[in-house]
Amino acid sequence: MPVSKIPSFSSGSELGSAVVNDLEIAGRCQGSSTNWKRSRSQSALKSSIKSVPSPAKRIALRRCSNAIVDSKGEQCCDDSNGEPRVVPSSKTLREERSSDPCFQRSTWNPRDPAQIQAVKEALHVASAPDNIVCREDEQKSILDFCKACIEQDKSGSLYVCGCPGTGKSLSVKKVKELLVLWAKEAGFQAPEVLSINCTLLTKASEIFSKVIEKLHPHLKNNSCSPLQDLQKLYSQKRQLSSGKMMMIIVDEMDYLRTRDHQVLHDLFMLSTLPYSQCILIGIANTIDLADRFLPRVESLNCKPNVVTYCAYSKDQILKIIQQRLIVLGYDIFEPIALEFCARKVAAASGDMRKALDVCRSAIEVFEAELRLATNKEELKIVRFDHMDIALSRAFKPLIVDTIQSLPQHQQIILCSVVKFFWQCKKNATTIGELNRSYSEICKGNHIPPVGMLEFTNMCRALSDQGLLNVGQAKEIKQKRVTLKIDGSDVIFALKEIRFFNNCLEFLNK
């Protein structure tokens, strides 16, 4: 499809093949190529449905189309030889880029601390961009909802849910600003806005006192609770009330959960009262908070509208990172490196925070290399291999390394666990039994076994490192032990240690 869209690239096929090399290397470094391929094909599908909303995103879109060429290129030149040509490929890319008037940019000087700093700042979680890309639809639906409420002067409730790091709070915050602006333009009275993060509340019911405080700062009424005040306020027609809409943004709403769900229920019921004037926007991770905890609200047919934030796809992550970096005006990452990062993060969680963290960590890897490097010409851009190191730091479990660096007796314990499970065809045991099996191995190798106390300590150390799972029991010996990792991982790790050669003989039988 959009091959015609990139006439600026003079030699598309060459580029493609270079990129393919990178991809192949990536596959090799990563070791799990199946996952990789699946995610790629999906993203290729997704990237084909695209709209061109704003000129600011034009360049980002070009980059995306670039990614599509990559996948296409792989299909056609799959048989190209797999020489690792990472550096030349980046160079060709960059040269073409600079020849293109559209990509006319100053070069990035990584040795300038101010520039590095600027990049890091741009990639920091706290520095929110002015306009939020990839969340236009969600943002629009929230905004429309609020607008409708204000226009019709009626109350309403909205529930925003989605995984962590998908931009919920950010876009609601944006909506808040937009709404105030819109109200000013459209001639409505701007709503009062109260945003609360529920983790900051010391008690769930404190939220009502915050609301009433915001609504009537001087109200001093000790006779009834804040909730009753609010209910009274919203259930009778009052000329006295300012007529201002109240917008309540409740972040991390599930912290309001009490045993009887009364607080949550009351909060949602506020918006259903006859003269209520509040727009309630709740934000949380769970997708079915309203369904699970608010059956009564639902029965009143006042179920809140739900806006769901899906995890970011690979293209969206890519776009967001590019949007953050575009203001800097120079290339920092190799496009392929960015894409790799986006793919990996999208496959793992779709968490934008993680993607940004990975990018920064890649810059740090790059910096470290820069400090060691003497030749100035070599390093100008954060390359694929830097990103690969950063990603592996973030995602790659280091089980094998961990096991191999364990103290010997702890390795013996792991070995005895695996052996025990193998022989008994079980997947759980107790510490007492495990100790017996461990002592056997020790005796077989003429090593004095440690005492029970020390043994328990070692088991705890192993469970701290996420290798074993030690349950709770009154008696130490009765504690349940299970293996948290795959037994074959343990065997693989221990096989390389000579000591365990004969311990693992049971496998060959």
Added chain:
Amino acid sequence: MAATPSKSRVKPSPPAPQTPASGPRRSLRLSSTPRTPVHCYDPSSPRKSAKKSKRSLLKTPAFCPITPNLPESKRRRRSGPDSNPSKKKIYFKRVVFDGVGFEIGDAVYVKRREDAESDGDEPEVEECRICFEVGNFVMVECDDCLGGFHLGCLKPPLKKVPEGDWICGYCEARKMGKVVELPKPPAWKKIKRTAKEKLLSSDLWAARIESLWKEPDGTYWLRCRWYMIPEETAAGRQPHNLRRELYRTNDTANIEMDSVIRHCFVMNPKDFFEANDEGDDVFYCEYEYDVHWHSFKRISEIDNSEECDEGAGNDDEWKLSKDSDSQTDEDSEKEEDTAQGTSYRKYQTHQLAANSRRGRIFGLQRIGAKRIPEHVRCHKQTELERAKAMLVLAILPKSLPCRTKEMEEITAFVKGAICDDQCLGRCLYIHGVPGTGKTMSVLSVMRNLSSEVEAGTMRPYSFIEINGLKLASPENIYKVVYEALSGHRVGWKKALHHLNERFSEGIKVGRQENQPCVLLLDELDLLLTRNQSVLYNVFDWPTRPHSKLVIIGIANTMNLPEKLLPRISSRMGIQRLCFGPYNYQQLQEIILTRLEGIDAFEEQAIEFASRKVAAMSGDARRALEICRRAADLADYRQKQLSSCTKVTSPDSSAGKCLVGMADVESAIQEVFQAPHIRIMKTSSRLSKILLVSMVHELYKSGLSEITFDKLAATVSSLCSSNREDIPGWDTLLKVGCKLGECRIILCEEGTKHKLQKLQLNFPSDDVAFALKDCPEVPWLSKYL
């Protein structure tokens, strides 16, 4: 000091009168007296100052570079510089330096390091705030702004110094809410600030002399206890603070005499209110301020217990005494000495002459510094004793081997976050099994960084260290953090509110500008609450734009982030640092660096201990403990030996005993072997027989449980075949109960005495090992 040639100091644009901090105040004193100038050749001699003691009067006559000889020379016992240049420090009670006598207990102005070149021009006499002349007239001091006014310049002019409080017209007008136009100084006039003004605007420091000594190289040093102005305390200036109020701190420093400017007078409340015309350098001090805990104490309450308090946590002194054993003899020798101070001017001011760390707390210096009791000082430590002292866990080693890579990473992390102008919030999670040096590495990194801050190569930051175990409840973390940032102690709910404002909106906390803040959370997993809101809040702050917060979390578990709610682990970032268990080479290196220069251990003994520990846990604490215990054992052995052979050769045996393999082996036995073997070995004859018969029965039947009924039968059969007395059932039951209480055997719950099921709590091998060669009942080994 007094003799420094005074050149007028150019100040960019000093606001003529110091505006006082607002607030009601009690009036203190009248500060002006007609006084005749002392030095007749000084045209602008001090009028206002009327010091009690004469020596302080000979202050900087403007053109006189050399101080004339002073009357107090008669008070010194010895004159002239120390005649025999010794290698030791000599302590003095009183030193005449540059012609001014300094005694222990005096208060002095001390120059700040950065002001080093611009000192020496403190005008002794204050100028009138109206005419900006010094003039030879009586001055009165405003009790509010501390400005001096000539009686004649006031409108209406005063005839004499009024009784009681007097507030100048400007301050009065300001209090009424009017805009006050202060008289501008003539353009040609350069405003000089007096030392008092400099002190109160913290350009100078005041200190109390605690001790004076002469270094072997001839320089004079003093140990001073700092005074603080109220603005420098964590609480800031409070309404009740007097203008001339200072706080004595518990912070001391060693500085060179060169940085002392001149005397000032810090008085207790009683003297202060009685002092009417003591001049400009009089200050009021009622409280002592604890720089570590930001607490205030009335000095009169402290001074009673001063003796025991003195030096209690004073590691400097201890270090000194450690350096040379023989020097301690000199401690008591206090001499009076006079130095012709001018000759010592050539010595460069010591790099840290004016301590820049005053008032800032890093709280890291004193990790477990132990004061060695007096009696230890008296006798020369043997190698073994020194080794033991070095192996104590609380001792902070000089260098930390084997963790350089991790420490570099931590340094890079903190620096990367702080060095920039815009401090970006970040998190680092450090995990590793116990005893792998996690906390120690972080602390030592922070120590290095704080010395960098001191040297000025890094931005100042505040460092807060919190141990999750030390918090009464996880929520208290807000309280602790807020207190560390602002100095105020509030409840955690309020603290949370303030902290949230501080971190998410950038509202200032406390007086000064928000510095970047490094928060070390040790034992992070203990901050987990049921809904994890504490961790959520803590880790949410660095993601805010203005937070300037850097978090370092330490815990044992590797998978803590995975155990947390996804929204928290998302905020926590991906930066991890793993401290793996030490291998035996590393442990060996750690022990060897600690024992550097001490010849007490055999090489193999150390290797054996480290191999043993590395095989089990890789815990450095364990390894050190084992070595210390081994040294203990060796020491004990040697002492016994020497007490036996004392008569023959006391010298040859001393210091020649090395800790060998046997000692380490027995130490390991003690540390690693569970106590049950010992209990079995030392238990009574009958309980040994009972245990053996249980093992015997276990071998025979293969069942781990045995009824008491059956056990009794076995015991009696064993006894009869080995010609022992056959015990009665009740005796046997009693023995069984005792073993059950020790948990050597497990007894079934319930009261079915005869059919009660018994079970060994430990593997039968342990019993066999313990009782195999028992001299008491040798026949037992037959059945094992």
